[in-house]
Amino acid sequence: MKLDRRTFIKGAGASTAGCMLASLPGSIAALGAGPVSGSAKHVASICEMCSTRCPISARVVNGQNVSILGNDKAKSYGGAVCARGGAGHSLLYDKQRIVKPLKRVGERGEGKWQEIDWQEAYETIAKNLNRIKQQHGAESVAFSSKSGSLSNHFFHLAKAFGSPNTFTHATTCPGGYVVAAKAMFGSKAKRDLGNSKYIINFGHNLYEGINMTETRGLMKAQSDKGAKLVVFEPRFSIVADKADEWYAIKPGTDIAVALSICHVLIRDNLYDREFVEQYVEGFDDFAKEVEAYTPQWAEAICDVPAEDIRRITHELAAAAPHAVVDFGHRATFTTEEFELRRALFAANVLIGNIERKGGLYFGKKAKNYNKFAGEMAAPVLAKPGVKNLPKIEAKRIDMVDEQYALIWSSGGIYQSILTAALEAQPYQLRAWVMSRTNPMQTMTDRAKVVEALKAMEFVVACDVYISESAAYADIILPESTYLERDEEIADKSGKNPAYYVRQQVVDTIGDTKPSWLIWQELGHQLGLSQYFPWENMQTLQLFQVDKDAALLSKIKQDGWVSFGKPLMLREPSMVKAFTAQYPNAKPVDADGTYASQLSFKTPSGKIELSSSKVEKMAPGRGVIKYREVTMKKADELFFIQGKVAVHTNSATHNVPMLANLMSNNGVWIHPVTAGHLKITSGDKVRIYNDTGSEEGHALVTPGIRPDTVFAYMGFGSKNKELSRATGRGVHCGNLLPHVISPVTGMNLHTTGVKIAKL
Amino acid sequence: MTKRYVLVHDENKCIGCQACNVACRSENNVPESVTRIQVRIEGPHGNFPNLHFKYNRVSCEQCENAPCVKVCPTGAAYVADDGIVSINEKKCVGCLYCVAACPYKVRFINPDTKVPDKCDFCKKTRLARGESPACVSVCPTDALCFGDANDPQSEVSQLLDTKTNYQQKANLGTQPRVYRIPSRKGGIKA
Ligand code: SF4
Ligand code: SF4
Ligand code: SF4
Secondary structure (H helix, E strand, C coil), X not given: CCCCHHHHCCCCCCCCCCCCCCCCCCEHHHHCCCCCCECCCCEEEECCCCCCCXXXXXXXXXXXXXXXXECCCCHHHCCCCCHHHHCHHHHHCCCCCECCCEEECCCCCCCCEEECCHHHHHHHHHHHHHHHHHHHCHHHEEEEECCCHHHHHHHHHHHHHCCCCEECCHHHCCHHHHHHHHHHHCCCCEECHHHCCEEEXXXXXXXXXXXXXXXXXXXXXXXXXXXXXXXXXXXCCHHHHCCCXXXXXXXXXXXXXXXXXXXXXXXXXXXXXXXXXHHEECHHHHHHHHCCCCHHHHHHHHCCCXXXXXXXXXXXXXXXXXXXXXXXXXXXXXXXXXXXXHHHHHHHHXXXXXXXXXXXXXXXXXXXXXXXHCCCCCCCCCCCCCCCCCCCCCCCCCCCCHHHHHHHCCCCCCCXXXXXHHHCCCCCCCEEEEECCCHHHHCCCHHHHHHHHHHCCEXXXXXXXXXXXXXXXXXXXXXXXXXXXXXXEEECCCCCCEEEECCCCECCCCCCECHHHHHHHHHHHCCCHHHCCCCCXXXXXXXXXXXXXXXXXXXXXXXXXXXXXXXXCCCHHHHHHHHHHCCCCCCCCCCCCCHHHCCCCCCCCCEECECHHHHHHCCCCCECCCCCCCCCCCCCEEEEEECCCCCCCCCCCCCHHHHHHCXXXXXXXXXXXXXXXXXXXXXXXXXXXXXXXXXXXXXXXXXXXXCEEEEECCCCECCCCCCXXXXXXXXXXXXXXXXXXXXXXXXXXXXXXXXXXX | XXXXXXXXXXXXXXXXXXXXXXXXXXXXXXXXXXXXXXXXXXXXXXXXXXXXXXXXXXXXXXXXXCHHHHHCCCCCEEECCCCCEEECHHHCCCCCHHHHHCCXXXXXXXXXXXXXXXXXXXXXXXXXXXCCCXXXXXXXCCCEEEEECCCCCCHHHHHHHXXXXXXXXXXXXXXXXXXXXXXXXXXXXX
């Protein structure tokens, strides 16, 4: 078989990936499941095959199949759905899906399971957790979860139980840019790619790591508006292929280009002086720091020609303010993540693209939007709060170092579980409750994660599969998939307020439950009933809309309801359309915008290009600065990873339809490097370093720098329960060292490796 | 035949994400081991750093002059009134002449029905309900366009009139009704 990139998409005649473990207890294979039943009419709902959560429209076809399409009421999604979203039904009735609670019967991680009923599961969990709480305090139990709707009820349980230790996957994926944005703007920022005329991208692989609105926005800008796209990335990805200019930048040196762009903007006087004067704090310190970061300086570090950096910066400035430097997503290229993401935001601030078309903007939720409109333009959803939750005295395990304060409220430092479990720092963790999270793949240093799980007295996992992490649980709770459950109304506001809701399409398969119900029932069993006053999802939804049944039914019917007109405060045409719609709208400034209303939740109320608050938290980091980092040893190759369009990070590799599309990750290696090592495409190779060793196969391609190797993440699972994914490809987390980046708390995604032919 | 359904695949806009592949499977109950459509990402071609991928849609070309129809002894492979190259399962005797004759290698035996199968523009499923083909309606980047090329106002007609396009293996004289807009090296052309 010829091995090139195309063979990852298997052709006709390929056999179904994976063999069946017909006897896996608790699975559909073991228990059987009847024909699929549910709504034959399209139901509007929300996808959950990745974390973007696109609006979908789904229905059961002839009791055989579920058709899942996009919901075309949501305009920016265009009725589209990606391969993962379209394959949701393949997970739903996968024979290997777990549909009955399980308890471990062998050693932890040994893979011996026994089916039990829900009551036994709840009793076992309550008995163990309450015992640990009594003996060691509630804080010795960690709760970690995929973020979003799944974490709300789960973290509520944690609070009611009394533990401060709740974690999301933020520090293993998107936390870096969130923390940087909070430090500079006081809140998260969004990008308006669709209206941009010039886009600079540092390996934010939107054409493979698909986020529907942003992917569509980027394509719209490129194909409809003729926007120019410049990509800096060590690998020739799809986004690099679609770029007007691609620079195979040296891994981990993006910050040098970013700072150099800022240098040129200031030195060549291309920056928006007025904007900076009005909105920015700490410009002078920043300007002084970037004086040294010339394009020549950057060229020596990153292999990008100085002249190109200068020219690109001039082009960017010429297209400003309808231009953007994309601040990225999952990618802790180096431990200098905080500085890199701030440098990227800084370039945007300097060109004054904030709240301008094609630039950066801030979400317009109903409350804020209504203030501008001078009327109830959009309904405000009520938040069900529970009074008298126990006061938690114990500090979080990641609260040892104040420099991480910005991440605590956004999900904490997930990896700190390892230190607390293995070294009792700052105190001993004894139990771990996980909900739809797979640290075995998303954290670094897999061996340590295994150790930490083994060190626990008690582990619970709520999931749809026996994931690599769930494989180490004492009790597994089978969750209903998103196609089988109702949830609260969710806020998806962008430039104007918008709501949507997840609704059940298919009758529940097997003995599974929606996670909100699982945590509520467990709450009762733990003796915490007083903190769970709601009866069901319907009660909660009605509460959210303040009993406005008509509104609720509209949201349910359409699945996506948006209000008013898109608004960017400094964009004259948008402000004009907005004030025309709302006669009582706030008066506009002399220039026809709401520029004077733009404010930031930072200590100075301005954008903090340099920050004394950060300086206090992390001395030396108040001003954005370049620091040299060592990513690898001299005789090693850089190792980088990325996302692919048919899989989600750590979650979908066992889904039959998606496994059939791609079940393995070849290790990309440049022909010259491969030649030295006598490796040809398809060869079995070992890829190893001080952290771990993995076996895979080589994919020799010119689409990678000679000093770098690449693999798509999420493959090479190691527990026998995920039979379609196990042992296929290299497991990236097994090669990445356990390192925590300053301020952001991020784990690390670049390291050095050696390769040998087997 | 008043309609002339064609499909345009804009390789410029295609990102090889396989959403079309998956949607087609669900909509037409295509078994896992076979496929009506896939988009192959081929390459990268060229020399570092001047590289490019090719996004090759592999599906029935809906030939106007279809070899599969010509060789079929029973009329099971036929051109319907709408111009779509179709399959009448009842007439099929399983001789596999059509599978052998297709120069694009896109006909396969459906392991469930044991009859040749291929893309039919979702004729029996979505077109019958007045919807556009599954691949077209889900494509995240709007790389696919479907419609009646006999109607000069249709989007496909406009596209074919204004954009450079080609058909695969046009030299064979099969006259495919799948048109492709080639990708421009180094960026997407507006
Ligand atoms: S869905 Fe569209 S972008 Fe994705 S592979 Fe198919 S044609 Fe290409
Ligand atoms: S592509 Fe093949 S199957 Fe399709 S019409 Fe042409 S010859 Fe027939
Ligand atoms: S037109 Fe229908 S049958 Fe043909 S490839 Fe697209 S989805 Fe499949």
